[in-house]
Amino acid sequence: MGLSSIAYDLGSGLNGPMSISHLSSPRQQLAFSAKSCSRACITVRAADGNSGSMRAPPSTVRASKLVTNAVAVKSETASIAATKSGHELLLFEALREGLEEEMERDPRVCVLGEDVGHYGGSYKVTKGLAEKFGDLRVLDTPIAENSFTGMAVGAAMTGLRPIVEGMNMGFLLLAYNQISNNCGMLHYTSGGQFTIPVVIRGPGGVGRQLGAEHSQRLESYFQSVPGLQMVACSTPYNAKGLMKAAIRSENPVILCEHVLLYNLKERIPDEEYVCCLERAELVRPGKDVTILTYSRMRHHVLQAAKSLINKGYDPEIIDIISLKPFDLHTIGNSIKKTHKVLIVEECMRTGGIGASLRASIMDNFWDYLDAPIMCLSSQDVPTPYAGTLEEATVVQPPQIVKAIKQLCG
């Protein structure tokens, strides 16, 4: 069991950083792939302060050298050096690091949004950048989402590479006209003449009693817009990598961040890396069931996984990362192995990412399914203020455990 699963890990597990080829020397590439295994050292700091490592029961022990961690990818090639170098930071700092690196690399990259400049960003993602790059490159806008998003589109069409920050993703509803009509469409309606390399990012999702309007789950609202790509970051590692990839992409990309994940801490590589916008992340290989998730729910799934593994289940956990388009290769390979799928999302049930994903899976992998695809979504309610009700709005780990038991028996 050990060898074949390790081979599997190496084969499709290293799917995060994609730009190995642009590193010049083989030595760099080797160090690079070793670094990517630093994901084995994720310290997930959930709000309740629990961290992620735990000894797995003997039946799931992998390579003897490694810390058996119920929630991490394991790889034979992880060297001692890999676990000691790199630097630790919080997710919002990782976003900032990615942003800063791209701004240094390309002078056309600029940021605009409310309070991104002097205030440093409402979640500190742009802290210090205005001082470094100036008020024009980190532009404090008046409160006019629709117009400044449109301004970003016009600037992108004429040669700049703007990043629009929605102070809260919900505010971008005001920019929906520009996002759908202009970002999504202009490349097409202009017959390919103009490109719109904008990144639209901001915190979304349900927080801690922030009230209904600040706790929106808008992934599904943008999902259907043709011409847009959408990704959701969930760890400091992929946050930085996705930010860089989104900035470098010629397509308009929506980068969904989550209000409660900004203080996640992780050790990330010192070397430069870029994640792939279209690829999902295999978080934990397994053989009993495929759990597809993204953003904050990844951490709820990991939490539930601890309990599940203790009970002898072996879930394969995939963070889909790319909400549009779906990485059907990673997802498909998993389903072909486990034959059972549970989707755990924070989106509303109606017309959500899960709904779309289920359809896609049925279209492509129907023959491999042994059971109907289960989907746990958040409730179709405006997020209530009261803590107890808010907790009941999103999917909690016990529900995930229960669903797996139901699915796997």
Place this chain on the structure above:
Amino acid sequence: MLFEDMVLGRSFEDMCAQMYYRGKMFGFVHLYNGQEAVSTGFIKYLKEGDYVCSTYRDHVHALSKGVSARAVMSELFGKATGVCRGQGGSMHMFSKEHGLLGGFAFIGEGIPVALGAAFKTKYEKEVLKNDKADAVTVAFFGDGTCNNGQFFECLNMAALWKLPIIFVVENNLWAIGMSHYRSTSDPEIWKKGPAFGMPGVHVDGMDVLKVREVALESIARARRGEGPTLVECETYRFRGHSLADPDELRKPAEKAHYAARDPIVALKNYLLEHKLADEAELKSIQKKIDDLVEDAVDFADASPLPPRSQLLENVFADPKGFGIGPDGKYRCEDPSFTAGTAQV
């Protein structure tokens, strides 16, 4: 030059009407007849590298900016040789080569895009340290748009950052069937400029020479870095809002009043009076334009329709955006992909 451009606009639009009723052109087509002085008066005084942003009433803006009549007509016929490969249509004319940023169907949504182009000029100058960056952007839109939030939001930002943009309001008094006076608390649009900190000018949009005066000044102002200007052009559209509009609400007296102020006739009279041209010359210009427009129609007629394989080609600038298929390859790597579906 001014005469020729206005005649081009008028002849082209007249031909569009003919072609539409003959079933060569489809959908919503909005003609510019009567407003030529505004397009010509401003756009002819821009230089290469300047930007124009328009609305759905964009054929003549495209022509004035330099897009060939052939490319525009083909686009209207939905042919692959159209300026947007047939993918945009009447309301979505774009030209990267000529700095035409669109062509927008929803009113007001082009103004922020224009603002972005102006922002890019300022950015180029101050961040990228290119002293020669002085591109000016002209945003055209109508009276109805002046009640829309995006208009006000953009006036604010343009004045705030002193962007090189000119907001040109083509006030033709009607937004489909809604009279400007029935929808606007203060119908004098030019007054809204100073409220935001920029000059507001009102000009007779049926007189190309008056428009030119204002245009030259506001363009120079923007180029010098002094910021935006709001120009309200009083103008009129001789036809309905679109070719589908029966145009029953406008009073004949009003139409007659403006018909008497036809900008082309006015310029013609001026040129003849001041002996700047003679009848023969003007006739030959008209003939030249007629031939040009005929040629455009012939070209468009002869052009091929877009093939099915074109459907998915420009959805993403980077077609990796279609994602990775079940076989592990990017969908776009499959050569027959564009003949397939865009479902992901």
